[in-house]
Amino acid sequence: MNPIPISPEQSPLLFLELLYKLRVRDVMAGNLVTIRRDATMRDLQRLMQERRVSGVPVVEDKRLFGIVSIEDLIQALDTRRMNEPVSHFMASNVVTVEDDMPLSIVLSYFNKYEYRRFPVLNSRNEAVGIITARSINTRLLVELFRELARIENQYVIPLPENASCCFKTFRVMRSDFENAGKAATEIKNTLQKRGVDPKIIRRVAIAAYELEMNLVVHSDGGTLTFRADEGEIQIVAKDQGPGIADVDLAMQEGWTTANEWVKSLGFGAGMGLPNARRVSDEFHIASEPGAGTTVTVRDVLPPRNPAP
Amino acid sequence: MKLKDLLDTAQARILWCDTARENADVRHVVAADLMSDVLMMDLDHPLLLTSLVTDQALRTAHVVGAAAVLVANGKTPPPEMADLARELGLPLARTALPKFDAAVALGRALEK
Incomplete structure (x- = not known):
């Protein structure tokens, strides 16, 4: 399923402008929740519950090593491997986006890949945020409201x-x-x-x-x-x-x-x-x-x- | 007949009015709960007698240039209605009389 059913090709011009104007850094969730490779899956479970997130990038010293999701946690629970380190479960082949990419490209990522979240790296390859359908939708709504208000005022x-x-x-x-x-x-x-x-x-x-x-x-x-x-x-x-x-x-x-x-x-x-x-x-x-x-x-x- | 005197004949208590409007000359009454009917009438500065206690009674009266709104059947307009009356510059009053009795009293007074 396409989580954001919008294709830039068929958008109104005004919307297209927004998609190009907004950069990844504008729409990403910036207060990044991360976990270390040597943390246990039990630690991950607690972290997910406390911070109410369903996917956590594995980061040490701002460097991204992989990502663990709720599916990995379910697998660990299922096979009673909750005391094993996160590194045993994380996906290390992570698709990332750069913080100055326009939003239009990221939208195409959601259609191209199965993933529901993409860690964001800056130009120094440091993990600086994460982008999800939710973070995009929230920001787009805010921007659309602003744009509509501007047009209405005219x-x-x-x-x-x-x-x-x-x-x-x-x-x-x-x-x-x-x-x-x-x-x-x-x-x-x-x-x-x-x-x-x-x-x-x-x-x-x-x-x-x-x-x-x-x-x-x-x-x-x-x-x-x-x-x-x-x-x-x-x-x-x-x-x-x-x-x-x-x-x-x-x-x-x-x-x-x-x-x-x-x-x-x-x-x-x-x-x-x-x-x-x-x-x-x-x-x-x-x-x-x-x-x-x-x-x-x-x-x-x-x-x-x-x-x- | 002066608005103030006319309202007296229907035993009305004024909730909002100013002196200039108290002395306005009133010659017509519209008795209706259906605001659509009020909007169809072509009368100069009528007194609107109604049992509708909503902002729309006042807005309708304002739109047709009514002299005042008199709420019948002992209903008490909510405070916001008095606020709106002040804002619109539209006198607002209430009476304990049933609408028919109030209409009869107003009609007799205007006949004189």
Whole structure:
């Protein structure tokens, strides 16, 4: 079995960049647990229990002599040879990696060899760490989080309040009733600060709220993007799924798939989409089962009177 | 009718309000537990009478520009709700009256 089912050849570019950027020393477990050749298998057993590791490099004076794993320990237990030295059981033909290798090469090692861990050597051939599927996964997750956060932040373009155009994307989570409505509240407050006609604010806020609640109640999570300039206000609700099988049916007043729990919170009456359409000058919905739904609503702003 | 006086007719106790909003003129009441219904109404600054004690009651009221939220049936809104009311600048009150009785009292007061 391939412990890390990722092949660099088929990765998105962004991910590929990560695989080349990250070096072995970035992803290895550095606090290396080692054992000497003359230690007994009993010593190894204790060490594995205490440090909760399943493979231990055999190291003396930073020099790597081999590796012993839990399988070797089981064999020693099985054949009652627990008092024999580790050197009798260790694999001395160890595949190692260098600490400045890019992660992409190490990933291919996991596919090429049966081993689940590779000791790491530095340029002076000293054992400095060990790399496992777990250490890679942990670091990759952290890096991916960081990368995603960076990309997400690019969506938010902070603009001064009196700018002619403002834009913001809100992330909306599935079933997050605690935060549901916050985006609509913020949109309403923003429009008030911009001095938009209260009647239009009301329409936009209602549309935003209906779409936000739809994301919370029905979607697997998505985004609500708000954009306002001198001429119009636009809200786009976009989710990653599950999609609507029959859009015409979903647009019918009173038709709903909401459960009782949602209804007990005062929602799921089957009025969300029709009401969002009612309060907008333009309404557009596109949906595909399995793909997701995008709803766009637009309200036109009347031309402002030129300043005297 | 002034919000404060209107709330009095339903024996309401105010949980959060400021002076300016106490004196706001209120002419409409929406009585609903289904927030979807509230979002369908086109009334100017209505008082929302509800027995729903969740943040969503306040958020819905805020979105439609309600004058206040009155919680009926003797329910006590959790403290977080009063915090949110303050944050949204939306008066919040409660009454021990059942929702129907509260609606009747408010309706009679507005008829005068």
